[in-house]
Amino acid sequence: MKISMNELSAALRRCFEATGYFVGNYEDAANMILWLEKHGLKGLDELTRALPFINTDSDKPLSSVVYEDKTSAIIDSHGRSALNCIAASVDLAHAKALENGIATVTVHNCHNRKFILKALTDCGRRGISAAAYWQNGSHVITEHTAAIKAGDRYPSYSEATTALEVNDLDAQALTIICSSRVDLTSSLQHSRGNSNTLDVSAEKVASNKEEAVANGINIDDELWGEINRLGTGILVSSSEQSRLGAGGR
């Protein structure tokens, strides 16, 4: 079915609020998904993969800084979804880059890392260049990279299937590089045995948005139903007493 961006955003906020995301985070999560979908980067597919696990994050420890110096940090996200932790990691890289010119933050044990694109875009808009790289998959390894130049509004994004062997030590890791001095760009190396390469330029990301703004967003009925079903968790059952609180006649 077709829904508006506002409907998707509102339903996602309810959904994440109901599943224990806290104020500020549920807006972030909704915006990250909407941003990907609105720009033609399959945010709803990513959400479909994340949805069965989103209510488990409230039991996990908050992200912790494992190592830190002036230009780098290592963060353990303890198996959380990027939806509720990656923005803070990007912000840390941003702050370090502003102080030192360039900075690297590595995040471990973080799921759904594609959602980082919205946070990278925020960096670009704030005048910082940023790039990210991560691998994914337990059998076949795919690799992904995204980057945005300082002052730009849209990032580029690439993904490919690799011939790499599975490395358990590096599972669910992601590297962020931010710079206030260097304009970072990123693209995957086509000669390294990669296949099914997808390169989406910043210009294409920008043009994808036009379609969503003009006509709304297509969503699978079942997924839409599930988002709304989860969102009902914030609603309070009705009673005569509660009707008085609505102030009607």
Add this chain to the structure above:
Amino acid sequence: MTTPAAILTSLRGDNALPLRPANQVMDLERLGSLHQSRLSFMRTLVRRIMKERWQITPAVFQLDKDGYGTVIYKINAPHGVFSFVLFSDYLSSEERNDRVIATKWDLTMALVEGEVDDVYLEKLRQNVPKQEAGRVDSRVFVLSRANRSARNFDYVVEQLAQGKQPDAERIAKVGYLYRTTAVYGSGKLGMADWEKVRSKFPDFARPFAGEMFVCLMLRNFSLLQAEHIAKHKSPENFAPFEPEIKRYFGIGNSTGLGMAPYLVNHPLLINQWVEMRELALARVRALGHIDDSIKQEFNCLIDRSYIHTAETETEDEWQTDNNQKVLQDLTSLKQHTNNGFSGWDELLQWSETNCSLQGQEMLVSIMLELYPELVDELEEFHNADEVLELDPLMPLQVLKQVIESRYDWALAIDFTAEGTRETCWYRSEEKMEPRLGSVADLEAKDKQMALGVGYAVRKCYNHLCEYMDEHADHTTARFMVAHPKMRGIVRRIQSMNRCIYGDIQANLLDRNILPMHLLRCKLAFFGVSKFDPRSRLWVRNTMFQGAPLLEDIGKPFNDDWFMPLAPKQQGVN
């Protein structure tokens, strides 16, 4: 025409104009004392329509003798063609309900991009009358519904059918034929997103312009329908409205709690509206030349505002008392200025000592009314990019100072005192209707909306102070990694610190909170009049009373429908 740069230098820096301070302006009771002004959205919309001479004509007019059927108005605006589609259906009095939980209405309507063909009309017919239970697509900008004011409607039709005019005194009490009970836009129910309307449709690219336009069209249809029914009832005796009394009909509106969370959840937008109103006032204070003609006009507006207030009927004791105070304030103001006055600054200061808040704000609206050349161009600056942005580099010392200076009002509240956290705002399972409850209701407490900005600031401040005991030299980014639950409120604090006025200064969790102030604030920005609170949670009011009619478009226009008065009549009974 002014520019963003000129506005910026008027608001900040060495050459800034004398703005009223945030702790005065953002006080909730004062915001709840605002009146309509020439910057209100109804005024700005009508100005645009009249100046640009929009062509609005019925393209389909299929009403039976009782006024039921379908009507489509075609709107030719400078940047596009639009359609206003309206369905009029029979509704029994038992089914008539103004609450958001209603499922049937007398009238349902939609504002649509482009012209409407038969296929699309049928699609709208299948969905628009169902409102929340239906679906529309991104060609639709606004969806609304309205219920008849049964007493007034039947009376007015009967008068016209007998060749008589409605009694203006009676219309002064209830100044409309229909009340709209919800006006939806911004992508709800499948409609066009605001981003689309704002970026692609300049005719409706100001906040709530589409929504206000639908209410204006509803008002025009209500008058046309009353005449239509009366004419069929008694073709021989029928007389149409006289223009003066016709213009005196507005459209009724019932507004409930739903508007209150909007103000808290859109702080940058509300700040922008307040900034423009305050900038307009500052311009008048600094640049408003006073001569005999201005003094004369000022006196006329005081008299008009007095009569308008005196003509406002409400059963609510609190509002009646407020209106009485405004009448006294206007009398004092007139006496004080009878022998002349030296300047607007002096008068404003005098009002702050001698008038009620509603009286003070009435003076502000009157001052704005006198200087269209200083005020009107600011209507182009009511939009805001509503992105609350974290500043990860801000040192925590600075963040702490920001909280202490911009949120001193929140830190001054003792949240351990009884009653300061007693109210909770939540969404009901009935159409997600916002409701107010007590934290004694554990389910409501557990699921409450995050509207307690003051309390959130206090909690954040406590965490921050504790964190700074060990990491005083850290940045906000590092604090966010350690305290991710504070992300929302820190982002808000930093973003609102970039504004002149910032957040509304009130504890919405307090036992004695008056949501009415929030409703009235937003309604005043819309431009309504005749506030008639029905409880502390919802208010009836009148929109577009005194505004030009469709048939006035293209004729000379003096933009003078501020505080409309009942027309003088002779021989009406």
